[in-house]
Amino acid sequence: MFKSNKNKKFLLISIILIAVISSFLLFIRKVNYIPTPYEKELIDYFKEIALQSEYDNNPEKIIKWKESMLLYVVKEKEFKPQISVIKKVIDNINRLTTDGFKIILTDNYAKSNSILYLCNREQVYKSNKDFYEMLTKDIDYDIAGLAYTEFSTKTHTIDKALIFINSEYSFDIQEATILEEITQSLGLAFDSKLYTNSVFYKEKSKQKVRVKKYSQLDKDIVRLLYHPKMKPGLDSIEVERVIKKILKLEKIKLDG
Template identity: 45%
Template sequence: MTEYEKELTKYFNEIALESEFDNSSENVIKWTKPMKLYILKDKEYEQQVSFIKSTVEKINEIAQDDFKIELTSGLMESNSVIFLCEREKAIELDSALFEGINEDFSGLSLAEFNNRFEIYSSRIFIDITEPIELQKSVILEEITQSLGLLNDSEKYTNSIFYEKQSIENNSNFDYSKEDIEIIKLLYHPYMKPGLNKVEVEKTIKRIFENKK
């Protein structure tokens, strides 16, 4: 592999096999069926909803293994919910949403997966009391993290996974080149749920070899 491909492999391992909340499985987790996303909101929030839709379109264009996010009009049809509300309202709607999480944050993404490491449900929270530009950055990050990319990193400042975005007031409204590459790698037909670090590195090498 080239030096860039080696660096990208390390970055994928950091984002996909670890978690910012220390509950990492150290295996690939991903959706193997469509993610049916319901927007739960108490007002119109037109800018936020528009940005959610554009994020969904971007992800659907990037994924390479027929994975899609579908926006649904009913909660009962969904397997993923994005809460657009204040934190107190979100707790009223889902008392377990912030369980075990004591820190302040502008957004949150939780993915539930089975013993085959397939994600079957996710919950996303966006704090609508934050400035709209920050909300947009958080929407992009949290929807993407709900795909199975659950960690942050200090590696690339222009990445949506950049750990110090809020501290440095460094909001990112689009994917970096590296972000796009790791979404492609996770949602590539060769990348199977449950792969460990050694298997991931072999799989990525195979993906890069097939591109040449």
């Protein structure tokens, strides 16, 4: 009987095929692309802002919305100028996203998945005591704003956001805070000391910097986070590979 020889030959061929397929898959996964100086800067800044967090439960992975954010505004009075700013920020974000995500203002509290409190802290206490605790725990000073998101630790998708904009501050500060906090509720929760013109600049309060529009890097960070190829749960190595693939194969329009 020579069946054993045939089996060995078949096994050898199978091993070779597996090795060839594995090598091919490895080749596909490796993206041979040399970023421009601006693109390298963007990749580094994106990883800093999108993969880090000021919270203790930071998974160091991409966290983002997969469904639209339905945003309801709780306010003490009409606040027409502030609402105009909120709408402008939303429009700017919606123009940058390409994966289907949108922010939609809603008048239906029951159907919302995000709340923006445009009021003082006492009003937050009346509306949401748990969120008030977040605003006051270990914080013995007034803050201009804060964004809090809830996400699944399994899927790394955001399903809820709470945003506070302190109405007791000047309109000038509120305008900058609205831009910052809505942007951070997208899954961009880290502040950096690198760029003074960035909405993510950490020393804004100390240096009295008012960032009221996105920098080039800011816009491109939002573009990359809400690009179809940027999946929730990606780690630092995967993020860099995906960004290079986007830049190489799709050539998305960057501002830089």
